Amino acid sequence: MGRLGTGIGWRPEIADAVERMPGIDWVEAVSENLCPGHLPDSLLRLRERGVTVVPHGVSLGLGGAERPDAGRLAALAERARVLESPLVTEHIAFVRAGGPLTASPPLEAGHLLPVPRTRDALDVLCENVRIAQDALPVPLAVENIAALISWPDDEEMTEGQFLYELADRTGVRLLIDVANLHTNHVNRGEDPAEALAELPLEAIAYVHVAGGVERDGVWHDSHAHPVARPVLDILTDLASRVTPPGVLLERDENFPEGEELEAEVEAIRAAVEKGRAAGTVPAATGPKAVTPRAARAGAGAGAGAGAGAGDAVRQRLGLAQAALLSALVAGTPAPEGFDRVRLGVQARALAGKRADVVAKVAPELPEILGAGYRPAFLAYAHRRPMTDGYRRDALAFVEHLMRDGGTQDADARRELREWWLERSGPVPRPERAGVRWARATRRVLLRR
Numbered sequence: 001m002g003r004l005g006t007g008i009g010w011r012p013e014i015a016d017a018v019e020r021m022p023g024i025d026w027v028e029a030v031s032e033n034l035c036p037g038h039l040p041d042s043l044l045r046l047r048e049r050g051v052t053v054v055p056h057g058v059s060l061g062l063g064g065a066e067r068p069d070a071g072r073l074a075a076l077a078e079r080a081r082v083l084e085s086p087l088v089t090e091h092i093a094f095v096r097a098g099g100p101l102t103a104s105p106p107l108e109a110g111h112l113l114p115v116p117r118t119r120d121a122l123d124v125l126c127e128n129v130r131i132a133q134d135a136l137p138v139p140l141a142v143e144n145i146a147a148l149i150s151w152p153d154d155e156e157m158t159e160g161q162f163l164y165e166l167a168d169r170t171g172v173r174l175l176i177d178v179a180n181l182h183t184n185h186v187n188r189g190e191d192p193a194e195a196l197a198e199l200p201l202e203a204i205a206y207v208h209v210a211g212g213v214e215r216d217g218v219w220h221d222s223h224a225h226p227v228a229r230p231v232l233d234i235l236t237d238l239a240s241r242v243t244p245p246g247v248l249l250e251r252d253e254n255f256p257e258g259e260e261l262e263a264e265v266e267a268i269r270a271a272v273e274k275g276r277a278a279g280t281v282p283a284a285t286g287p288k289a290v291t292p293r294a295a296r297a298g299a300g301a302g303a304g305a306g307a308g309a310g311d312a313v314r315q316r317l318g319l320a321q322a323a324l325l326s327a328l329v330a331g332t333p334a335p336e337g338f339d340r341v342r343l344g345v346q347a348r349a350l351a352g353k354r355a356d357v358v359a360k361v362a363p364e365l366p367e368i369l370g371a372g373y374r375p376a377f378l379a380y381a382h383r384r385p386m387t388d389g390y391r392r393d394a395l396a397f398v399e400h401l402m403r404d405g406g407t408q409d410a411d412a413r414r415e416l417r418e419w420w421l422e423r424s425g426p427v428p429r430p431e432r433a434g435v436r437w438a439r440a441t442r443r444v445l446l447r448r
Helices: 012-020 041-048 070-083 119-135 159-170 178-188 192-198 229-241 258-278 293-297 311-329 340-361 364-381 389-404 410-424 433-447
Strands: 005-009 026-030 052-056 088-091 094-099 104-113 140-143 173-177 204-210 213-215 218-220 246-250
Touching: 005 258, 012 041, 012 258, 026 041, 026 246, 041 052, 052 070, 070 088, 070 119, 094 311, 104 311, 104 340, 104 389, 119 140, 119 159, 119 311, 140 204, 159 173, 159 192, 173 178, 178 192, 178 204, 178 218, 178 229, 192 229, 204 229, 218 340, 229 258, 246 258, 311 340, 340 364, 340 389, 364 389, 364 410, 389 410
Parallel strands: 005 026, 005 246, 026 052, 052 088, 088 140, 140 173, 173 204, 204 246
Antiparallel strands: 094 104, 213 218
8 A cells, every 4th residue: 555645534415625625535335334335426536536436434433342243344345346446444333332233222423432551452453454354355454542431450561552453463554543543632631642652653554633622521523513622733743753654634623714724634734744853753655554463473472462252351351341331321330440420521432422313314304393302312322322323213213302302392293203104114204295395385484
């Protein structure tokens, strides 16, 4: 894989701005938002111009106790082939828990949650990464995540040590998010310079840069604010140690005008150049593949170098993750050793994200409920965890409102019922376009 250069996260809301932006060598698109047979015209035009497109997955849950889902891996592989991507990326995180492994109800976080930095978790993660590598047609890189909470036994390894051993044992490449290093510095007291010093720099595939905001002493990795100066300083530190093969700006919400995005990209370029000038590293042509320890020293070299994680190890990790996720999304007691205040902050953030994403997946619901949508959804989400994705969550929310009298407005109840009937079956209800137009017109008139 060659050098990527400077890039930006492609999102439909800024597609036109990205196409016009000068000096963009590559883009990254969320894999789950792409349909291989119906790629957005903007991405197709970028590909025709020779702009590299990298699919970025968010739902594999490589840090979860279960082995990676074959269907999700196949979907990620298909997008890599269709886009002719040089690599694919995912996260070091768990996103679901429960199920048969723990004999408990399945739970979905709808968010990336940290894995404990323990030997058990590392063994499971290494095996899951190997499974993913075998299923993908191109190299895999995995990203460090931002976290509001810490596991009680995180002292077993630092983040840098955890990432180093992961790369050493599997040969996986690393996507280093410097904004997440800053987040973990503010929220968990972890030193970003120490983490960078411990990383296998030759394994870096590329770097993420993103904005956030601090509220009440907690840094929220929002991807909805300008990139903060401390994040650029961490990027400069990294660039003084190694020239990153690629650097990319992420923005997911509150999109500014194209000129502001261009200015942020230029600030990122300047931070990299400042680091290169301060350091002594040569220009990079691309990340070197890390040879796994087992391949270098033969089978059995090093603890856990080639062995998979046993069922007992997976079950221990699964029970711990299910207990944490249940506390966050189902209102069960906090597991022993966790900061209850931070768990509360994380739980509210997860519920808020669910409300925001459901509003995007089903934009008719905020229209029907108006200002009552968000408080109604948060009340619903408090003790009703998501179990099967955001579309099912939207249907379950409306079912809850209709069953439990969540709204007393007769017009709103009628519209909610129509919405639910339209979407709850295996195929949409047959209906003339004129009827739908009349219903939408009625809704607008009722709001006046």
